[in-house]
Amino acid sequence: MEHWRAVIKVTFVGAGSIEFTRNVVTDLCSYPEFRGELHLSLYDISAERLAHAERLAARISAQSGAQATVTASLDRRAALDGARYVINEVQVGGYDATRADFDIPARYGVRQTIGDTLGIGGIFRGLRTIPVTTALAADMYEVCPDAYLLSYSNPMAMLPWAVYAGTPFTRVFGLCHSVRDTQAFLTELVGADPGRVRFVTAGFNHQAFVLRFEQDGKSLYPQLADIIDRSPELQRRVRVEIYRRFGYFPTESSEHSAEYVPWFMRHDDQVRQFRIFVGDYLARSEENLRDLAALQRDLASDAPLDLTPENELASQFIQAAETGRERELHVNVRNGGLIANLPDDCCVEVPCLVGAGGARPLAVGALPPQLAALNRTFLNVVELTVAAALEESREHVYQAALLDPNTAATLTTAQTVAMCDELFEAHRDLLPAFAR
Numbered sequence: 001m002e003h004w005r006a007v008i009k010v011t012f013v014g015a016g017s018i019e020f021t022r023n024v025v026t027d028l029c030s031y032p033e034f035r036g037e038l039h040l041s042l043y044d045i046s047a048e049r050l051a052h053a054e055r056l057a058a059r060i061s062a063q064s065g066a067q068a069t070v071t072a073s074l075d076r077r078a079a080l081d082g083a084r085y086v087i088n089e090v091q092v093g094g095y096d097a098t099r100a101d102f103d104i105p106a107r108y109g110v111r112q113t114i115g116d117t118l119g120i121g122g123i124f125r126g127l128r129t130i131p132v133t134t135a136l137a138a139d140m141y142e143v144c145p146d147a148y149l150l151s152y153s154n155p156m157a158m159l160p161w162a163v164y165a166g167t168p169f170t171r172v173f174g175l176c177h178s179v180r181d182t183q184a185f186l187t188e189l190v191g192a193d194p195g196r197v198r199f200v201t202a203g204f205n206h207q208a209f210v211l212r213f214e215q216d217g218k219s220l221y222p223q224l225a226d227i228i229d230r231s232p233e234l235q236r237r238v239r240v241e242i243y244r245r246f247g248y249f250p251t252e253s254s255e256h257s258a259e260y261v262p263w264f265m266r267h268d269d270q271v272r273q274f275r276i277f278v279g280d281y282l283a284r285s286e287e288n289l290r291d292l293a294a295l296q297r298d299l300a301s302d303a304p305l306d307l308t309p310e311n312e313l314a315s316q317f318i319q320a321a322e323t324g325r326e327r328e329l330h331v332n333v334r335n336g337g338l339i340a341n342l343p344d345d346c347c348v349e350v351p352c353l354v355g356a357g358g359a360r361p362l363a364v365g366a367l368p369p370q371l372a373a374l375n376r377t378f379l380n381v382v383e384l385t386v387a388a389a390l391e392e393s394r395e396h397v398y399q400a401a402l403l404d405p406n407t408a409a410t411l412t413t414a415q416t417v418a419m420c421d422e423l424f425e426a427h428r429d430l431l432p433a434f435a436r
Helices: 017-031 047-064 075-081 094-107 118-144 158-164 177-191 223-229 238-246 254-258 268-273 280-300 313-323 367-393 394-403 413-426
Strands: 009-013 038-043 069-073 085-089 148-149 172-174 197-204 205-213 328-336 347-355 357-359
Touching: 009 017, 009 075, 009 313, 017 038, 017 047, 017 280, 038 047, 038 075, 047 069, 047 280, 069 075, 075 118, 075 238, 085 118, 085 313, 094 118, 094 328, 118 148, 118 158, 118 367, 118 394, 118 413, 148 313, 158 172, 158 328, 158 347, 158 367, 172 347, 177 197, 177 205, 177 223, 197 367, 205 367, 223 238, 238 254, 238 367, 268 347, 313 328, 313 347, 313 357, 328 357, 367 394, 394 413
Parallel strands: 009 038, 009 085, 038 069, 085 148, 148 172
Antiparallel strands: 172 328, 197 205, 197 347, 328 347, 347 357
């Protein structure tokens, strides 16, 4: 067992994924109660990216006066040893794999916007990422069984499910900004007081819904509906169209939401009407690569870094758990009755109280039937992809793709299978043996 002066060991897995590392480290180093108490342990499979992350974390600690211990290792178990929190931010295959996820389906006529959660891109990202994540969780069960695994990696609805279904480790919480950002957007849109507005939001990650939106006990949904009815611009958003058809506002952006359902991506007029940015994630990934290059230049100079705290969810989770100052966050966990009309084994996104007693997800009851029905079309793809990875079934991969709403709206069965075969070959070196 390692012995460090610091008492709060936080391990970053995939630490070379600079955005989350920079944001969470900046937040943690900004908390005065953590001064001199942090051990930031960094792990990555790339020695170059790991060295870059180590320089970054050390600079943030020094500039903020946090007096953190910073270590880096290419040995995952060594990096995990003694951790209280493990932050998963891996992206298996990086930009090149993402490029294949977009380019091959595009040749078949399948359009995607983000491709990291559902759809053909989400399926193959899941197949690449599930084995890495379950291996991480298995290591944690042996090396730091009482730690929390705080996972940012997508596909979020698949990865925690694979952990608790495929390993003995259960302390896994998926974290995503979409609920928080949507609640802030709605509050601002209707001019509500952030201190008085109350929400209940639940569903699947990237397809949760605002079930209650109230101020002083009065629903703000009529006000929202009036604002949308008077705004042709708002009506040209996919998420607003879903709200108008299903009665509850979805938490995910229009870019994501468009590729989870069968009604938009297949039709040129809908892509134009709802201003859908096909290939959006490729542009974002290329921007991230430019940001990384800029940060490397900043680290090579002596100029101070921009250390604006970002209030990352992992940082808030750690602060609440360590200080006992209770906070409500939204997490992705095993359902187990939290949402009454979705299967117990699936991974749902629900409110969670984090504080001195740890993390306590809150039951929200049954979803309105139309929302549960929409979630089930999402669940079909997620469940089959998790089953494919854990049961090593190539047939389940084809079946997940055949049941994907966007793919099914675009391709025949034979075209879908052929597209999967091309993706199997393209990702051959990144996939488990059954999928090669």
